[in-house]
Every structure is written in structure tokens, then in C-alpha cells.
Amino acid sequence: MAQGKVYFIGGGPGDPELLTLKAKRLIESADVVIYADSLVHPAIVEFAKPGAEVHGSKELNLDEIMELTLQAVAEGRTVARIQSGDPSIYGAMLEQMRVLESAGVDYEIIPGVSAAFAAAAKLKVELTVPDVSQTVIMTRAQGRIAMPPKEQLQDLAAHGCTLIIFLGITRMPRIVRELKAAGYPEDTPAAIAYRVGWEDEQIIRGTLADIADKVRDAKITRQALVLVGRAVDPALRDPDLAEAAEVATSHLYSGSYTHLFRRSRERAGAGAGNSAGSADAG
Template identity: 70%
Template sequence: MTTPSQPGRLYGVGVGPGDPELLTVKAQRVLQSVPVIIYADSLVPEEIAGFAKPGAIIYGSKEMALPEIMEVTLQAVSEGKTVARIQSGDPSLYGATLEQMRILERERVDYEIIPGVSAAFAAAAVLKAELTVPEVSQTVIMTRAEGRVAMPEGESLIDLARHGSTLVIFLSVTRMFRIANQLQEAGYPADTPVAVAYRVGWPDQQIIRGTLTDIAEKVRDAKITLQALIIVGKAVDPNLLDPASDERVAVSHLYSDEYTHLYRRAGQGDHAAADRTELYEAGGYEVQPERAVHTSTGDD
């Protein structure tokens, strides 16, 4: 990256899927301090732009093409101003961020990307789902269905579906029937659980659950055609939340008394407690009755 030559700078700010309370502290601090904000007003609630300080200039970008957005940005930066470019979700996922960064690099503008909560993780939270369940799915693939945007070789939905992992599919809800058919063609069972999250984090949020057999019809009946995320796989099966599923589904080793890691050895009884005390102390913890409190040495 070249040394900046412009006096101002830009923050590319991910603000999450819609809920203003999902902003990071850093994102909110930036929005409250910059004099110029450009935000995707078709995808970002007005309340988030409302964090701007009094007197800030705010541009809605839904009717702006990239050249106009960058013209506003570069003009402000040349005047020594800091600009916040607000984007929904996280800028690194389908954020059209790379083309903006290339221009900033060419113009030698200082910039920083602030990550945001992806709709994928906001949806998983609403679903009360863990996307990586032991012996169910330990891999998450984030992709989109082929449409107006061509997919690179080897990344068609059928190619990716052959892994049988948890699939998070962005920007594709209008192709729900095709997606359901392709996934079954690739080997997903017809009863594979599917969840569609519409405008997750917004007041009109809607969650539709089904299987590859019926989800397309449910989405059609709900008249959902945009701003929806599709999650496919056994990891979003609501039956996993059933307490009785402990007998059928493997769980993480993390809290198992039979699993050894840096701070705990496998075992039971007094010997195990002594072993745990030794491991905690080796990790810089002061061990007190019934709990371990971390004590900083200044070298952490």
C-alpha cells in the first residue's frame, strides 16, 4: 500500500444487518465523529445514519453509481475531511468493497475497514442455531446462486453442495425453487432443514422454516423477493434444541470432563481438581475456591 498523499481519510463501516444495537462500539464512535457520511439507504436503517453528529453532511447512496460515490469521497478527503462509508452487514461479504479500495489506493487515500455483524450470524442468533455442530457440520460455506453474476469455475451451487456442509446463501431468494432442486440433485436429502431470514434485525423481520421439499413454496407464499438469507443444513434443525437430543447428537469437547486442554485435564474427583489448579496457575491465573481469576503479569 502506498503512502497516503491526501489529507483526509475514509472509514468503510460495516453496521450489521439492520438492528442499530448490533453496531460495534468503534462503528458508533466513528459515525458520531465524522463530518461526511455516505450510507446505503436501501439497506441501512435511517436510525443508524442518525448517529451522525450535528452538522454532518449525509448522502444516501441508493441512487448513486460508484463514480459519484467516489467523487464525493475524494472531494471531501482532499479538503482534509474524514468520510464514513456505511455498508450493511460486513463489508467483506458481498460489499462491493474491493473496487472502492482500488480507487482509494490509486488516489493514495488513507482508509480503514471496520467489520460489522454479518446477516449470516445475526440470522443464526435469531434461529438459536450453532452453524458448526459436532458430527453434524463442521464447515460453513457462504455463497450465492448463479444468476446475473456468473460463478467462478468449481463454485456452482451444485459443486459446493456436494460437500454436504452448512450452506449460507446470499442474494438468491428469488431463485428458491431452482436452489432447492439443485441441492437435492447434489445429494442433500429432501428433508434437509432450511431457514430463510428476511430483513433480519429489522422491525419487520421474518423467519421461514422448512425443508428442501417445501421451503420454496413457503417463500413464494410469503412474497419474499429480496433482502433474505438462506441457510441450509442439519445445523439449523430446530430439533437440535430438544434437551433429549443430547442422547443422539455429539457435543463439543470444550466443556467435557473427559477432554484435556491447556487449563483442564480429563478426570474426576480430587486428583482432577489438583490437576486443574496446576494448569490454571501455569496459565497465569490466581486460583480461589470454586473459581479461577486471571491475574495480568503485564506480558499477556
């Protein structure tokens, strides 16, 4: 009998409409579905076909998950292993891949919408604003898992760029302290995205001066992201704010900026064809 295959599937932040078409198709056709039931929305698992074997992974350890997976594959069945957001971000993927590699099992990873990008969308922010920040650091708060040397929050915060902090909502006072110590001013915009894409989603905006108190008052203790930096400032969208309009305008769609797919109007008129900018136009 031919061996089955394992698909690690990015289940997105919650909202089932944020699944990719490929993810949905693979969930629909899988014989066995193993999903992170603490973070993956139950509506996503409802796409499984009738008769599919469905397991929540919340109460299973790695050995138990891999045993279920290997057994299914040996029986020629297809396994959809649904992880939250995108599997490559804090997805504990490596240890699962190692087991599959050593058993010679075929597997594929289907990317998903990370909670980081769902949060940016809800907040209506551009994480990379010209003249404000062109870099996004995704990190986590130090907890039981130690951060590698040079990846302490203070070290990362020294860049002053847009920060997205996972797994840190219960450590807000310390996060704020470290960011301020690294040089982020008290009035740096900050936002919390709690269970973005779920029915009880909450968005909280503030600054480093008050965000920790707001989180405490809202009693948020899990499944939330912390976004920090000037790019998170809602005022950047304000068309009446001259300063915002000045700093935050990308060259990309400017008539005088050229790239592979668009020549400048003036140059096109003059018959010039060289592109000056990047081909990776947004």
C-alpha cells in the first residue's frame, strides 16, 4: 500500500475566510485532521469530510501526535496537521519535521495568514512606512523559553523599528519597561490585538505610557499580540495632518518613480525605457 502524506497547514488567525484555497481543499480531502484546538477556530475543522478522524492536539504530547500521524500515513491515509496562523512562526514545526524525515514520510507545508498580519489589517496600519520604519521585528517575550543571546527585547528594541511581540501579553509591565529602557519614548504608539479573527476579538490602542494598564483593565491574559512603533500610529492615516502626509508617503505609486512595470509618465512620453526602481512593486 502506498504511504500517505502529511500536510502542515497554516490555519490563519481564526476567521475561516482567511484560509488559503489550498488549505481548505486539503482539509476537505484529509483522512485525518490533527489541529491545535487552543488556537485554531473550530469552524475550520468543520471543513473536514464526513468520516474523517479528527483530533485536537491541545492535550497530546509530541510523541502522541507523531504516533497518530505515522500510523495514519502507514495506512495510506492523508493527514492535515492544522497549525495556527502561519506554521513557520512559533509553530514547533522542527521537531515534527524531524520525526517525519527520519521515518521517510512525505510532507508539505501550506503557509497561512499569521496573526501578525491579521492584526495589522484590523488596525489598518502599514507596518513598513517610509521615513518611519522599514523593518518589522517579530519576537516573543522571554518566558520559560530563554531568548538566544543578542535577542533580548532591549537589544531588538534598540533598532526603534516596528515590533510585533507574540506570547507576551501576561508580561506587559516588563515589556514596556524594557522598551522604554531601550529608547522608545513613552508616547510611542502601541496596540494589542486579542483573538483577532475570532468572535470576541478586541483591539486596544494606546502608547507605552498606558498600554500595560489598559491590558490589565481589559483582563487579557492570552492569545494576543503587542504591536509597537510609530508605524502603528493611527494618526498617520489622518489626511489633515500635514506631518503625517509628509513622512508617510511611499514613492512606489508616485508618477515620477519608475520600476520595471511602470515607466515614469515623462520618460515614457520621451520614449525612455529604463526602470529606476525595484521590480518588486507592491
